[in-house]
Amino acid sequence: QVHLVESGGGLVQAGGSLRLSCTASGRTFTGYALAWFRQAPRKEREFVAAIGWSDGIPYYGDSVKGRFTISRDEARSTVYLQMNSLKIEDTAVYFCAADLPQFIPVPDEYNYWGQGTQVTVSS
Numbered sequence: 001q002v003h004l005v006e007s008g009g010g011l012v013q014a015g016g017s018l019r020l021s022c023t024a025s026g027r028t029f030t031g032y033a034l035a036w037f038r039q040a041p042r043k044e045r046e047f048v049a050a051i052g053w054s055d056g057i058p059y060y061g062d063s064v065k066g067r068f069t070i071s072r073d074e075a076r077s078t079v080y081l082q083m084n085s086l087k088i089e090d091t092a093v094y095f096c097a098a099d100l101p102q103f104i105p106v107p108d109e110y111n112y113w114g115q116g117t118q119v120t121v122s123s
Contacts, residue, residue: 002026002112004096009117014088016121020081022096022114029053033101034072034079035110038092038119047105048094049081059104064090086121093118 008020024034035050049070050059058070069082079096093116101109 002098004098004112004114006094006096006114006117009094009119011120011122012086014086014121014123016086017082017084018086018119020083020094020096020117020119022079022081024077024079024096024098029077029098031100032098033059033104035097035101035104036070036079036081036094037097037107038090038094039116040089040092043092045095045107046092047107050104051079061105083119086119088121088123091119091121 003025005023008018012018032053033050034053036048037045038048039045047061048064049068051070051072067085072079095116096114097110098112099110103109
């Protein structure tokens with residue numbers, strides 16, 4: 001049973017930074033992608049970033065390129081999302097997801113999800 005636990009959300013002013021963590025357990029993640037998605041009120045779930053657990057190759061959504069960085073610590077089974085230069089439009093619940101997706105940015109490709117962590121960016 002895969003278990004994903006997010007942490008690190010909170011309230012931050014525009015231009016500030018936050019680091020989210022996602023600790024994964026329950027299986028070996030060789031070959032998996034671990035991803036971050038976000039969902040704002042009345043909006044669809046949006047791809048933020050993903051990383052190949054085995055090869056460490058990162059992928060980013062267009063809206064966060066150059067501002068967010070995804071990384072992983074295999075020893076801690078943890079994926080991080082460093083968010084810099086935060087904007088008000090980054091406000092959302094951020095979810096961690098894991099699976100063997102055919103299309104990395106598509107939420108329906110992921111069967112394993114965390115409970116989410118709220119990120120609120122104020123002006």
